[in-house]
Amino acid sequence: MNKRVAAALILILLAGLILAGQLATTSDEYSRYNINWNGTSDFFGLAADKPSVFSYDDLPAGSGSTLLIIAPGTEFGGLSRYLYEGNTVIIADQSGNANIFLEQIGSSIRVHDQPVRSTSMEYKDMGIFRGTVEGDLFGSNVTTLTFNYPGYVTGGETVAATSHLSWVDANKNNIPDASEPLKVYSLIASETISTGRVIVIADPSVFINSMLVRTHTENIQFINALLEEELIIDQTNSASTSGGGLCPLLGAMHRYPALGTILITILFILTAVIGIRRFRL
Numbered sequence: 001m002n003k004r005v006a007a008a009l010i011l012i013l014l015a016g017l018i019l020a021g022q023l024a025t026t027s028d029e030y031s032r033y034n035i036n037w038n039g040t041s042d043f044f045g046l047a048a049d050k051p052s053v054f055s056y057d058d059l060p061a062g063s064g065s066t067l068l069i070i071a072p073g074t075e076f077g078g079l080s081r082y083l084y085e086g087n088t089v090i091i092a093d094q095s096g097n098a099n100i101f102l103e104q105i106g107s108s109i110r111v112h113d114q115p116v117r118s119t120s121m122e123y124k125d126m127g128i129f130r131g132t133v134e135g136d137l138f139g140s141n142v143t144t145l146t147f148n149y150p151g152y153v154t155g156g157e158t159v160a161a162t163s164h165l166s167w168v169d170a171n172k173n174n175i176p177d178a179s180e181p182l183k184v185y186s187l188i189a190s191e192t193i194s195t196g197r198v199i200v201i202a203d204p205s206v207f208i209n210s211m212l213v214r215t216h217t218e219n220i221q222f223i224n225a226l227l228e229e230e231l232i233i234d235q236t237n238s239a240s241t242s243g244g245g246l247c248p249l250l251g252a253m254h255r256y257p258a259l260g261t262i263l264i265t266i267l268f269i270l271t272a273v274i275g276i277r278r279f280r281l
Helices: 003-023 041-046 079-084 098-104 217-227 247-255 257-280
Strands: 066-070 088-092 110-112 116-118 125-133 144-148 152-154 157-161 166-168 186-193 196-201 231-234
Touching (some): 041 217, 079 088, 079 098, 088 098, 098 110, 098 196, 125 186, 144 186, 152 186
Parallel strands (some): 066 088, 066 231, 088 196
Antiparallel strands (some): 110 152, 116 125, 116 166, 125 144, 125 157, 157 186, 186 196
16 A cells, blocks of 8 residues: 555545534534533533433333433323332423423422523623522532523422522513512422422523533532432433434434444444555555
């Protein structure tokens, strides 16, 4: 193989890697394949050793585990059985889709997709602010969490809430108008249902990349404590699975590891064949 052929192969390989990198990422909010500020790639990197579930029928029988659903869709069929067996379901939702499941199980908690603002702000942005943790979050011992343009929840037992100087900014002018009274809003609520427990976080953004940076130390502390639990991550009904390009293929490889092994093996064989043929020429 002469130097020109070798150089050409290297350039083709680099171009292929760059193209694959572009196709394997997405800008979809909350996607595990999104490496930008609004993706959850960092969280899924931290949770790489945690099992995922692709159908609620595959959730383990018995009690003691915790299922995390980030930005849920609307299909919750079969999930109530898991909860009633004595497990914990955490739903991080701002859209209100979680209300479908909460109604099914008879929970008093409801998610409200209205823009909460607070003077406990960070970065001079009243939509990004600290909420006070009033209850235990998996033994994390955090006293505050930073939220990113959350909604709020009602019902259940409040676990984290805004300060008194907070309001629903209906007209989104960042000013508490006369029709927008200052009050405390619940951001995380918990409730015991049968022998299980449901926890609702009114902000999926707690799990996005920009909220897991070093400046948000208590957010990271909370995530690390959560990862100490017997955690299962939902990939059945979550926006974290979204993405175009090669993302569906990556999702299939994540669900079926043997598929990834087969594809990598085929790639190595093709590379070896091309290399041998070039060398003979």
